[in-house]
Amino acid sequence: MRKLSLALAAAFALGLAGAAQAQPYPTRPITLVVPFAAGGPTDTLARIIGERMRQSLGQTIVIENTTGAAGSIGVGRVVRAPADGYTVGIGHWSTHVVNGAIYPLTYDLLKDLDPVALLPANPQLIVTGPKVPAKDLKELIAWMKENQDKISGGTAGVGSASHIGGIYFQQKTGTKYPFVPYRGTGPAIQDLVAGQIDIMVDQSSNSLPHVQNGKLKAFAVTAAKRIPSAPEIPTVDEAGLPGFYISVWHGLWVPHGTPPDAIARLTGAAQEAMADPAVQKRLADLGQEIPPREAQTPEGLHKHHVAEIEKWWPIIKAAGIKAE
Numbered sequence: 001m002r003k004l005s006l007a008l009a010a011a012f013a014l015g016l017a018g019a020a021q022a023q024p025y026p027t028r029p030i031t032l033v034v035p036f037a038a039g040g041p042t043d044t045l046a047r048i049i050g051e052r053m054r055q056s057l058g059q060t061i062v063i064e065n066t067t068g069a070a071g072s073i074g075v076g077r078v079v080r081a082p083a084d085g086y087t088v089g090i091g092h093w094s095t096h097v098v099n100g101a102i103y104p105l106t107y108d109l110l111k112d113l114d115p116v117a118l119l120p121a122n123p124q125l126i127v128t129g130p131k132v133p134a135k136d137l138k139e140l141i142a143w144m145k146e147n148q149d150k151i152s153g154g155t156a157g158v159g160s161a162s163h164i165g166g167i168y169f170q171q172k173t174g175t176k177y178p179f180v181p182y183r184g185t186g187p188a189i190q191d192l193v194a195g196q197i198d199i200m201v202d203q204s205s206n207s208l209p210h211v212q213n214g215k216l217k218a219f220a221v222t223a224a225k226r227i228p229s230a231p232e233i234p235t236v237d238e239a240g241l242p243g244f245y246i247s248v249w250h251g252l253w254v255p256h257g258t259p260p261d262a263i264a265r266l267t268g269a270a271q272e273a274m275a276d277p278a279v280q281k282r283l284a285d286l287g288q289e290i291p292p293r294e295a296q297t298p299e300g301l302h303k304h305h306v307a308e309i310e311k312w313w314p315i316i317k318a319a320g321i322k323a324e
């Protein structure tokens with residue numbers, strides 16, 4: 001009798017284990033690592049996409065802001081996480097391209113991460129606080145040259161998109177001002193609105209809401225075409241800085257070796273998010289442009305990532321930008 005009940009207990013335990021194994025991914029909450037401060041552009045995109053992915057995956061997506069060193073600390077956190085599909089990282093042009101050219105990273109941006117999905121891209125805006133007297137970009141540059149010992153610009157750290165945008169702006173305009181590093185452009189934009197700093201070259205998704213409520217002034221968008229939701233802001237070509245284009249594209253990655261079925265579920269959920277009209281409207285309002293569906297795949301992200309490394313590493317290295 002005792003033997004029989006032991007056998008039954010063992011069979012029951014095995015059955016439970018089998019059932020647990022058979023349960024499809026995901027069975028528990030997923031952590032989405034944002035490598036910049038809460039309230040900034042990467043965080044905002046993660047929350048918009050992540051909230052919609054939750055509906056498709058049937059599991060909570062917990063946003064974790066692991067900040068510092070222009071996003072390279074947060075990306076390292078993803079590289080070192082278990083490759084089980086429960087840690088996903090969001091990043092962008094500077095965290096996954098620029099940082100590889102200027103930081104002595106302890107990981108390989110292509111080999112130590114597996115691509116999940118290419119996400120939207122947004123241009124940057126050249127923005128100042130509302131008290132800056134200039135009415136257009138030419139006046140702004142003249143005002144900055146007259147006041148260069150008094151002004152400063154905000155960035156999300158050496159190598160961040162806002163820092164590269166600021167350096168490029170200085171090179172193109174012959175202006176010079178010190179950069180103040182923050183843990184993300186979320187806190188930096190608050191200081192710009194409050195007048196603690198004077199200028200930022202910042203992602204439209206971060207600064208546009210403040211421009212539209214009159215708290216900031218936008219002088220140009222770093223793209224060949226205007227943002228449909230903000231048609232009053234001229235392009236850099238129109239404003240007098242021809243060819244000053246920066247597009248901050250985003251992606252989702254997981255630690256290398258994550259099971260392909262988990263990656264496929266995550267890719268599908270990201271694609272469903274980007275196909276949702278409510279998500280599309282929120283992103284369009286922020287100047288974010290969704291890539292074509294066929295590019296939203298792991299292959300699409302990998303191809304774009306490699307092409308951007310090939311394009312930007314020689315430019316960044318030649319510019320001599322170094323992690324301080």
Ligand code: MLT
Nearest residue numbers: 040042156161162184185
């Ligand atoms: C952020 O989320 O704070 C930004 O992506 C930082 C940047 O690279 O400018």
